Amino acid sequence: MWGNERSFSLPLWAALVVAAGAGAVLDAGFPDRDWWYLAPVGVALMFLALLGRSLATGLLVGLVAGLSFWLIHIFWITLYLGLVPWFALGGLESLFFAVGLGLTAVVLRHGPRVWPSIWGRLGVVPVIVAGLWTAREAISAVWPYGGFAWGRVALSQSESPFGPLVAWVGLSGLSFILVWLSALAVQLFREPELGRTLRKGIAVGAVAVVLIVPAWPTTQNGEVRLAAVQGNADAGLFAEYSPGQILQDHTSATLPLIGEKVDFVVWPENSSDIDPTRSQGAAQVLDYISTEMDAPLITGTITKPDDTYYNSSLLWEAGRGAVDVYDKVHPVPFAEYMPDRAFWRPFAPDLIDLIGRDYGIGTRDNIFDINGVLAGIAICFDIADDQLVHEMIDDGARVILAQTNNADFGHTDESVQQLAIARLRAMETSRTVVNISTVGSSAIITPDGATLDSLPTFTSGAMVQTVPLSDTITPAIVAGRGFEWLVSGLGLAGLALCARSARRRRHR
Structure with a gap:
């Protein structure tokens, strides 16, 4: 079974044990442990478990690895929604994992025969494997029902040298x-004839080549002074509160700021639990805040302009009301709306019925012009959507306001996982990102990924800071999803060649 190290293959039972451990190791690379260096270790252990595997056993190994990773990574779902939604989402994402790693097993087994030279085995096979992983992440981020762009390996590196x-x-x-x-x-590891010293040298050299790439320079072309308010409101999906309580909490947290000179004030998602476009009382409260702060207010609320509910962000000015509106483009399926309700309801009617109203999918642009400052608006899950982030930068956003409501997830990892996404978006776009939550984690992230200010979780307070504006365009924004398509295409093309080699070998 062993032969030389190139034909190394664990017994199936051992491969499954390694795969289960690998999923846990990969999760440990993410916040809040943030042991970022463990993320590539977890991935490498998964590949180790795949060596010598067929497509069928590769699918099994991938499923175990996926379940191990996802059921740990999104355990925060159970806090309010229980075990069924947790296992349903984790199971769905694990199926993607299983297919991706099953196909990777084919490449790892047959790739060295397709590219038999040493540089083919070291230069081509890893590219094909990484391309397949990227393709799997890309597909699951957009499909089905808009996808679940969580758990991507990149998201473990928000505070790493990478x-x-x-x-x-x-x-x-x-x-x-x-x-x-x-x-x-x-x-x-599969090339012992190279010698231990040479293999270590190649590995260290590859890491060094990646790390010597300089950070993309950001050119500041202005600044804005803002106040971001965390009301510490009990704004969870199943919270019991009197109407107007969440609005009052954010009003109370803002009042101590009166007298501060700011260009605008930002409240989180759902910070006004009464729609000020339909309630004179709520409108008067927002008018008061805008007047006393002598600045526009950006606030989250639920609107219903016709027969459809929207999770909305309003740009509010005293005496003028909502001068601009953004409706959330990426409402979360099975939380903010129930796709195919008639199909899913028989499986868990009590849970499905908890989603009493379906939010519509917004069609407005995600840019607010705040007295000449173009701000990109992201409501909660929007920040994980590549397309929406690229669109706001293409439309001229010079700062990003990421409004969110994490009250449903308590002190779990969810809020720090989302903050990690916001931090990477700051570096990706070369923009300041204001991540403001009802309860935390709230922080202002500068374009280099540093934390300018933050607030303790479940504490009422505000961040008042002068932040840089930028219209720098990074290579990532220029390329859009081009790099994703390129490497995914390489992975799929390489897989096709390996599959053809496998068929020929079976025929012989």
Whole structure:
């Protein structure tokens, strides 16, 4: 079974054990542990478990690895929604994992025969493997029902030396690079004839080549002074509160700021639990805040302009009301709306019925012109959507306001995972990102990924800061999803060649 190290293959039971451990190791690379260096280790262990596997056993190994990773990574879902939604979402994402790693097993087994030279095995196979991983992440981020762009390997690197690479290659590109390093390490393990010193040298050299890429320079072309308010409101999906309580909490947290000179005030998602476009009382409260602060107010609320509910952000000016509106483009399926309700209801009617109203999908642009400052608006899950982020930068956003409501997830990892996405978006776009939550984690992130200010979770307070504005365009924004398409295409093309080689071998 062993032969030489190139034909190394674990027994199936051992491969499944390694795969289960690998999923846990990969999760440990994410916030809040943030042991970022473990993320590529977890990926490498998955590939190690795949060596010598067929497509069928590769699918099994991938499923175990996926379940191990996802059921740990999104355990925060159980806090309010229980075990069924947690296992349903984790199971769905694990199926993507299983297919991706099953196909990767084919490449790892037959790739060295398709590219038999040493540089083919070390230079091509890791690229194909990383391309397949990137393709799997890209597909699951947009499909089904708009996808779940969570758990991408890149998102583990928000505070690592690899993080600044996101400005060059985007999130998909950063995932590709990290997985390429993991695949290269596994391929070097399979090449004992190179000698231990040479193999270590190649591995260290590959990491060094990646890390010497300089951070993309940001040119500041202005600044704005803002106040971002965290009301510490009990704004969870199943919270019991009197109407107007969340609005009052954010009003109370803002009143101590009166007298501060700011250009605008930002409140989080759902910070006004009464729609000020339909309630004179709520409108008067927002008018008062805008008047006393002598500045526009950006606030989240639920609107219903016709027969459809929207999760909306309003740009409010005293005496004028909502001068601009953004309706959330990426409402979360099975939370903010129930897709195919008639189909899913028989499986868990009590849970499905908890989603009493379906939010519509917004069609407005995600840019507010705040007295000449163009701000990109992202409501909660929007910040994880590559397309929406690229669109706001293409439309001229010079700062990003990421409004969110994390009250449903308590002290779990969800809020810090989302903050990690916001930090990477700051570096990717070369923009200041104001991540403001009802309860935390709230922080102002500068274009280099540093934290300018932050607030403790579940504490009422505000961040008042002068932040840089920028219209720098990074290579990641210029390329859009081009790099993702390129490396995914390489992965799929390489897979096709390996599959053809496998068929020929079976025929012989």
